[in-house]
Amino acid sequence: xxxxxxxxxxxxxxxxxxxxxxxxxxxxxxxxxxxxxxxxxxxxxxxxxxxxxxxxxxxxxxxxxxxxxxxxxxxxxxxxxxxxxxxxxxxxxxxxxxxxxxxxxxxxxxxxxxxxxxxxxxxxxxxxxxxxxxxxxxxxxxxxxxxxxxxxxxxxxxxxxxxxxxxxxxxxxxxxxxxxxxxxxxxxxxxxxxxxxxxxxxxxxxxxxxxxxxxxxxxxxxxxxxxxxxxxxxxxxxx
Numbered sequence: 001x002x003x004x005x006x007x008x009x010x011x012x013x014x015x016x017x018x019x020x021x022x023x024x025x026x027x028x029x030x031x032x033x034x035x036x037x038x039x040x041x042x043x044x045x046x047x048x049x050x051x052x053x054x055x056x057x058x059x060x061x062x063x064x065x066x067x068x069x070x071x072x073x074x075x076x077x078x079x080x081x082x083x084x085x086x087x088x089x090x091x092x093x094x095x096x097x098x099x100x101x102x103x104x105x106x107x108x109x110x111x112x113x114x115x116x117x118x119x120x121x122x123x124x125x126x127x128x129x130x131x132x133x134x135x136x137x138x139x140x141x142x143x144x145x146x147x148x149x150x151x152x153x154x155x156x157x158x159x160x161x162x163x164x165x166x167x168x169x170x171x172x173x174x175x176x177x178x179x180x181x182x183x184x185x186x187x188x189x190x191x192x193x194x195x196x197x198x199x200x201x202x203x204x205x206x207x208x209x210x211x212x213x214x215x216x217x218x219x220x221x222x223x224x225x226x227x228x229x230x231x232x233x234x235x236x237x238x239x
Contacts, residue, residue, distance in 0.1 A: 001026055001027075001028055002026055002027045002028065002049050002050060002113075002114070002117070003028050003030045003046060003047055003048050003049055003050075004021070004027060004028065004029055004030070004048065004049065004050040004051065004052060004073075005029065005030060005031045005032070005033060005039060005042045005043070005046070005048050005050075005051050005052070006018065006029055006031075006032045006033065006052045007033045007034075007035075007036070007038075007039040007051060007052065007053045007054060007057070007062065007065075008033075008034070008052070008053075008054035008057070008078065009034045009035060009054065009057045009058055010054070013054065013078065013099060014032050016100070016101055017029075017052050017078070017101065017106070018032075020101065020103055020106040020107075023103070023107075024110055027050075027110070030042070030046045030048065031045075031046065031048075034057075035057055035058065035059055035060070035165070036057065036059060036060035036061075036062075036064070036065040036068075036180075036181070036184065037059075037060075037165060037181035037183065037184060039051070039053070039065060040065075040181065040183060040184045040187065041183065043069070043073070044187075048073045049073050049074060049117055050073055050074045050075075050076065050094075050113050050117070051072070051073050051074070051075050051076070052076050052078055052097075053065070053066065053075050053076070053077055053078065054077075054078050054079060055077055055078070055079040055081070056079060056080070056081065059165055059166075059179045060179050060180060060181075060184070062077060062079075064149070064179075065184075066093075067142065068180070068184060068187075068188050069187075070187070070188075074094050074113050074116045074117055075092075075093045075094060076093065076094050076095045076096075076097060076109045076112075076113055077093045077095070077096045077097065078097045078099060078101065079096075079097075079098065079099065080098070080099040094109065094112045094113040094115075094116045095108065095109035095112045095113065097109055139153055139154055139155075140152060140153045140154060141154070141157075141185075141188060141189065143169065143176075143178045143180060152169070152171070154190075154193055154194075154204065155206075156171050156172055157169065157170075157171060157194075157204050157207075158170040158171060158172065158203075158204055158207050158218050158219065158221070159201060159202060159203040159204060159207070159218055159221065159223060160182060160185055160201065160202040160203075161200055161201055162181075162182040162199070162200040162201070163177060165179075165181055166178065166179060166180070166181075167180050167181065167182050167185055170218075170221065182196075182200070182202065185202060186202055189202065193205060193206065195232075195233060195236055196229060197216060197223065197224075197225045197226060197229045197230075197233045198223065198224050198225060198226035198229060199226055199228075199229075201223050201224070203216060203218060203223060204218075205236070205237070207219070211225075214227075214230065
């Protein structure tokens with residue numbers, strides 16, 4: 001069996017893919033998602049081999065979401081716009097389906113995805129052991145602001161605060177609101193440097209000024225420590 005998820009904010013588009021999948025009994029749609037946050041949750045709850053991913057969605061786009069994943073499944077991009085094709089294939093997608101998706105074209109994508117699943121996995125590090133790829137990924141993160149992707153070094157980041165489907169980022173000199181759910185950011189950030197200490201907060205441990213009771217102080221900011229996170233937080237600090 002091949003488990004897949006469908007990620008698209010249009011109900012009709014999800015329905016078309018579900019109907020096409022009925023012709024492939026070994027394929028199972030374990031989850032339908034309307035945005036990147038739901039897709040992230042589905043990937044962590046189920047063993048997903050293939051993701052049908054719409055490129056243009058509200059909030060985090062399909063391209064941005066795929067770039068945020070450390071170990072993504074095989075991806076088949078879906079979109080109504082042809083100009084995204086080059087970027088889709090640059091991200092090593094199995095295929096790129098243009099809406100409205102016909103069954104014959106969908107069948108080709110199924111075959112390509114199955115071939116990609118069967119192919120041996122070669123990571124960037126295995127291909128390029130002498131490059132600085134790994135080092136670069138360990139000291140920064142890319143976050144979306146308006147229509148731009150900003151590179152932010154970990155040394156600039158103080159902490160993150162959940163704002164519904166967005167996250168407020170507190171930096172050394174300024175704050176910004178980005179189109180990422182806090183759960184997604186938690187998965188993207190290195191655990192040895194950043195830690196969730198409350199359901200609404202992730203902090204940069206290197207920026208802690210002091211700890212008093214159930215509060216962490218980072219510069220002038222006072223951040224609560226949630227009861228469900230307190231034990232693990234203090235353990236990570238060696239306390």
